[in-house]
Amino acid sequence: EADIYQTPRYLVIGTGKKITLECSQTMGHDKMYWYQQDPGMELHLIHYSYGVNSTEKGDLSSESTVSRIRTEHFPLTLESARPSHTSQYLCASSPRRGQGSPLHFGNGTRLTVT
Amino acid sequence: DQQVKQNSPSLSVQEGRISILNCDYTNSMFDYFLWYKKYPAEGPTFLISISSIKDKNEDGRFTVFLNKSAKHLSLHIVPSQPGDSAVYFCAASARNTGNQFYFGTGTSLTVIP
Numbered sequence: 001e002a003d004i005y006q007t008p009r010y011l012v013i014g015t016g017k018k019i020t021l022e023c024s025q026t027m028g029h030d031k032m033y034w035y036q037q038d039p040g041m042e043l044h045l046i047h048y049s050y051g052v053n054s055t056e057k058g059d060l061s062s063e064s065t066v067s068r069i070r071t072e073h074f075p076l077t078l079e080s081a082r083p084s085h086t087s088q089y090l091c092a093s094s095p096r097r098g099q100g101s102p103l104h105f106g107n108g109t110r111l112t113v114t
Numbered sequence: 115d116q117q118v119k120q121n122s123p124s125l126s127v128q129e130g131r132i133s134i135l136n137c138d139y140t141n142s143m144f145d146y147f148l149w150y151k152k153y154p155a156e157g158p159t160f161l162i163s164i165s166s167i168k169d170k171n172e173d174g175r176f177t178v179f180l181n182k183s184a185k186h187l188s189l190h191i192v193p194s195q196p197g198d199s200a201v202y203f204c205a206a207s208a209r210n211t212g213n214q215f216y217f218g219t220g221t222s223l224t225v226i227p
Contacts, residue, residue, distance in 0.1 A: 043217040105157030
């Protein structure tokens with residue numbers, strides 16, 4: 001059962017286009033995350049949020065931006081897509097109650113920039 | 115610098131036998147460890163976790179073992195089933211990293227019927 005939703009599932013877009021990857025969760029979780037993953041590689045944290053109006057950059061440098069205006073919604077935007085942005089983007093959430101809570105992932109968006 | 119490592123990219127096991135997936139970490143401050151399972155075209159699904167105060171946690175066919183002195187954890191699946199064929203990621207977090215999770219590169223498990 002998917003309590004965290006990502007759209008679109010697949011996206012092919014040309015260089016220079018602006019794109020927004022959507023992520024919504026219905027669990028009321030305070031913490032939300034964006035990870036980037038290439039085949040055979042680990043998941044890299046690119047953005048996270050601990051609540052409304054809170055956003056932080058992760059360990060992996062990214063040209064994307066995020067916003068957290070509502071608890072349930074955590075969109076990721078690329079102002080000008082490039083082929084180097086081709087990857088899988090995974091959104092996740094977890095409750096605030098400290099450590100000991102696993103991340104819940106969406107099904108991901110596979111982005112291809114031509 | 116990768117803090118969580120899974121050195122075996124793939125593993126094949128006969129149905130009914132034990133699958134053992136391994137994970138090593140370098141940060142001694144990690145105190146919470148998880149295993150995720152991922153099917154193609156889906157997001158990772160949480161499987162089992164263990165905190166550093168334990169050395170073993172069991173859930174049905176899945177058992178995770180933690181060896182803090184060796185900075186090593188393993189996932190045992192007994193008996194293995196064809197539906198277990200997936201990529202398995204281990205992850206770790208620590209309070210001093212703001213509870214951010216660090217992931218390994220994954221091990222692709224194939225269970226042969």
